[in-house]
Amino acid sequence: MLVTGGTGGLGGAVTAAFIEAGWRTVVPVRKKTSAESRSGAVGRGPGSNRDPKATPAEGDAVYVSADLTDPASVDAAVAVAAGEPAAPLRAVVNLVGGYAASGLVHETPIEDFERMLSLNLRPTYLVTHAALPHLLAAGGAVVCVSSRAAVAPFAGAAGYVTAKAAVVAFANAVAVEYRQRGVRCNTVLPSVIDTPANREAQPDADHSRWVAPADIAKVIHFLCGDESAPTTGATIPVYGRA
Template sequence: MTDCAIVTGAAGALGGAVTRALRESTATRGLELWLVDSPRHLARAEQLATELGSARAMGANIAVAAEWRSVLEALGAAGGVPVAAALIAGGYRGGAPFWASEESSLDDMMSGNLGTVAASLRAILPGMVERKYGRVVVIGSRAVERPWTGAGAAAYAASKAAVVALAQAVAAECLEHQVTVNAILPSTMDTPANRAAMPEADPTRWVPLAAAAKLVVSLLEPGAGHVTGAAIPIYGRA
């Protein structure tokens, strides 16, 4: 059997950075990487898998339990055992006060952020608990600790607060099983999309992708077993 790390949202900016950091870290370099993203982003995930080697890409809607089962069945058929998971897939919607936003915005953010993390935890934790080992990291937001910074994106801020609350409660449930569940709380990250959306901002004040990825990977390493239920800020100078 081969120990594996799963990265959801692997085709995105942070997902790609985490995938590369997993390959570069001496503590996680030996893991086979499974890159999971939506079918419409599968080509990018496949390109990254080819670039890195010892990596596989799959397209799946990870908010759907049946699709998660397909991912884990494929992983198992290949002799893989998931020992680490970076649950990065999610979404963002903002740009208007809550009362002026689309009626669907809250449901969409809860589904895209909380729903994907919840489905992912339900899928991967039973095996980790049974094997008495696992490392899981989810992505929150600075707005979890500083809700006022979520002005203009209240639905997003609420969904990320729910993600972190779920992760911390699940971490407590896993205490006796040597499975850790942690969250990072980034402020604005320096991505091409954010630079395009905020051309007047100073990106040197944002969180570099490499720094956020390094933090995620540090929590996925075997030596991070005494850190669980944490929500770790990484704000840069934003």
């Protein structure tokens, strides 16, 4: 499987959940990760010499350098994810995204608005586009991560809100186009995720109401597995108590 954003606050939990469940997990990164540095292996975390059919140890992900805004780089990363005959590409999780507030619409430069689209929508499109031929061959699932803001907008972040709504629309289009061909696509909508970065940004918030990354990871894992085979085109809230 392929997890974009797999080293971030949510991505780390998602990557760990799939590794623990025995999935071969490929994580595109912009530069060499600390896990790679510790392992001394090019492109792999600890455990890179293990039998590919064996259950991976914790941290046993395959890391590949990629710019997920560049089509050729995305194609190369997907080729790595699909390149192990013993573990064909069966799932893609699109986590890459970002947030910025630029003020009200009349205060927001077009460059800031378009940056949110490029950051949140372009990688999701490019990765899904490149992965679909492999998913069609093996069957499988795509999971996209949007935001509660897509269905409950707030003021001051029109670019972010629009981009996250576009992720939902794109995922629903994929679900409709491929549901008869053995590929499912669903979206999860987190509220505020309980990550160190969000705690630092909002130190006075009630963090107990936020949703834990590990809890979102469980939902994503379910949506990629056979247990959710009847489900496609779903938009699933993962709000915690927020």
